[in-house]
Amino acid sequence: MRDKIVNYIRAGYPGIYIVSHEEQRVEAEIKSVADALEYRLFAWSTTAGLVDTADGQARQANDPLDAIEAVEELPENSLVLLRDFHAFLEDGNPVLVRALKDSLARCKTLGKCLIILGCRQVLPAELERELCVIHFTLPDKPQLGVVLDGICQSAGLPIAAGDDRDRILDAATGLTSAEAENAYALAVIECRNVDPAVVAREKALTVKKKGLLEIVEVQETLDDIGGLDLLKNWLVQRREAFGERAREYRLPSPKGVLLLGVPGTGKSLCAKASASVLQRPLIKLDMGALMGSLVGESEANLRAAIHVAEAIAPCIVWIDELDKGLAGSKSSGASDGGTSARVFGSLISWMQERTAPVFIIATANDVTQLPPELLRKGRWDEIFWTDLPNLVERQAIWEIKVAQCGRDPKQYDLADLASVSDGYTGAEIEGVVADSLYRAFADNREPTTEDMQQSLRDTVPLSKLSDQVDALRKWSRGRARPATSPEPESKHRRIAA
Ligand SMILES: Nc1ncnc2c1ncn2[C@@H]1O[C@H](COP(=O)(O)OP(=O)(O)OP(=O)(O)O)[C@@H](O)[C@H]1O
Ligand SMILES: [Mg+2]
Known part of the structure; x- marks a missing residue:
């Protein structure tokens, strides 16, 4: 990432918009960019104004327009990190947009670069061509490893190594540095070591909190x-x-x-x-x-x-x-x-x-x-x-569903159930098994093949209720590959004939 930003600046880009939730990590990266280029680094925020990072001296410029004005006075070869700036671009204030546009044009000639850092991309159409946008990638495993080492050290634990380390870092990928640090620290508090299971659980919660993604724990095989x-x-x-x-x-x-x-x-x-x-x-x-x-x-x-x-x-x-x-x-x-x-x-x-x-x-x-x-x-x-399951598939589904409810499939006439459940989907067979369990439970006995046959008769499958299945099937021909080989059913038909 550092090299990418360095190259943009070397190529004369006057403005970069970095999208990231990780202010500290981006700031550290920009600092190393400034060092590599031997540029001076100034950082602006609406609370602190424009601060020279070398000596901590601040210019009173808490308003974004004042900040732009203050940039004019900065020496050549300066980087300016603008922290809360994106929030002011949200309503597309035309005065601010114009001021920024003009400033970018001047920066270009004076070897200055404005770097807007925001957690989301807010870019009015007027500025789309003036700024290049970089989505700051989440930390990779070595970076998450540095955070891990820090936690291990401060908790007085040995530095995680080998397979253990791999498992912890695997569990942490996808988190920001701060989130990973929190997850590691929580694991230390809960289990006195950095347990990858705790980190994975925290990651699942963090990812879900963001709204669109959910890490699904899978038992199914x-x-x-x-x-x-x-x-x-x-x-x-x-x-x-x-x-x-x-x-x-x-x-x-x-x-x-x-x-x-x-x-x-x-x-x-x-x-x-x-x-x-x-x-x-x-x-x-x-x-x-x-x-x-x-x-x-x-x-x-x-x-x-x-x-x-x-x-x-x-x-x-x-x-x-x-x-x-x-x-x-x-x-x-x-x-x-x-x-x-x-x-x-x-x-x-x-x-x-x-x-x-x-x-x-x-x-x-x-x-x-x-x-x-x-x-x-x-x-x-x-x-x-x-497609709807064929005879052989239905028998396999019956067997799985009966076994899943803790009953021995051998106690049931699965061949008969498979043959009378023609037209039923796996979901419907699952429903029939559940229904017969209820039936038998109410009579305080074990479910029988007859219960299942009765539940089958009481359930009308979707395929018989509407012509939707036929329409879908027609559509699929030639467009999609069947998930089931045609062999078992045709073999069965030959035997039956
Ligand atoms: N071939 C099958 N083998 C075992 N179980 C099945 C099979 N088909 C369906 N089921 C069971 O039926 C239920 C519904 O299945 P699933 O949710 O996978 O269907 P789906 O094809 O995704 O349906 P939809 O299109 O409505 O989302 C699940 O509980 C699943 O276990
Ligand atoms: Mg589904």
Whole structure:
């Protein structure tokens, strides 16, 4: 980051806008930039005025316009760090915008550079071309390690090393330095050492507090999924895709997969299980909240979310119910001033250009809501279609669901249940099992195959209620790869015939 800023200044950029929540880290970085360039560094804030960082002398210039005026008196080759300045740009005050524009023009000729530091990007259109924007990256592992060493030292603990250190730093990536410091310190207070589990828990809370992302604790594995063999195989092939061996092999990092299909057929379940397969953290992006943010905030929020995900990478970003989040993006501007369309555009371009190893797994069922550009070949490694489960799959689902409620599947006629549950989704079978448990519990006995058959008769599956499933299925043909191989069902049919 330091070199990047140095290069901008050497190239004569008169203004830089740094977006970051980490004032202290950015300030330290700017200090080292000033040292490298042998520039003088001045720092402005609305409370302290314009301070010469070399001798601490302050000029009374607490108003932003006064600050701009004071910059005029500074010597050549000066850097000016403007701390609260972005807040004054928010309402687009034309006098301030003009003063800044003029000042930037003069700075250019005198080798001065104004550096605005704000936690969010507030850039009136008039200044977009005058300032270059840098999103300050979150601290990397070595930087988080320095903070860790500081905590270990002050707590009188040995410096964490080896695998322990890796686990702690893995748990902390995605946090700012201050957040990591707090998480380490809390772990020391709770367990007398820096326990990675505490750091990971604090990170999950911190990430969730920011609104759009949630780190999901995953228990689900491929064994919890009945059927969907092709999708499972596909995931298994990528089991080690983020490992050292894959890097040495020069395996391209997997980009992502889109799961389309009938509601209740296990798409979200597969997304969760993929985290167990790939053994990376699963971060859920809440599209509804993203699109629901205030106009202008949505894009900034998406950028912030991307930053966190990239810092935690390699990781899996799970976008559940993509169709619901994108419902507004097709109407481009008709309903929300174009925000959805713009946010969608940023999301797509990140998907296309990202270099960090972030695997995206998205799910959707109302394909008509998805903009066609999202379905273009090359956008995803694969687009899978999850259909109603076939006979063999239904039997596997019955077995899993019965076992999950603590009963021995061998005590039930699963073959019969599978055959009479034609047209039911995994979610509906799960509901039937729960219903028969209630039935039996009320009579103070164990559930039987007959209870399940009765519950089945009492449940009308969605596929019989509407022609939505047929419409979805038709749409999927040729556009998405089936998640299930056709073999088992056809084999069964041959046997039955
Ligand atoms: N193939 C399956 N194997 C095991 N469980 C399944 C399967 N399909 C669905 N289920 C169960 O049904 C429930 C709903 O599944 P899930 O949420 O994954 O469906 P979905 O495809 O994401 O549905 P929607 O499109 O409505 O979001 C889950 O509790 C899941 O365990
Ligand atoms: Mg789902």
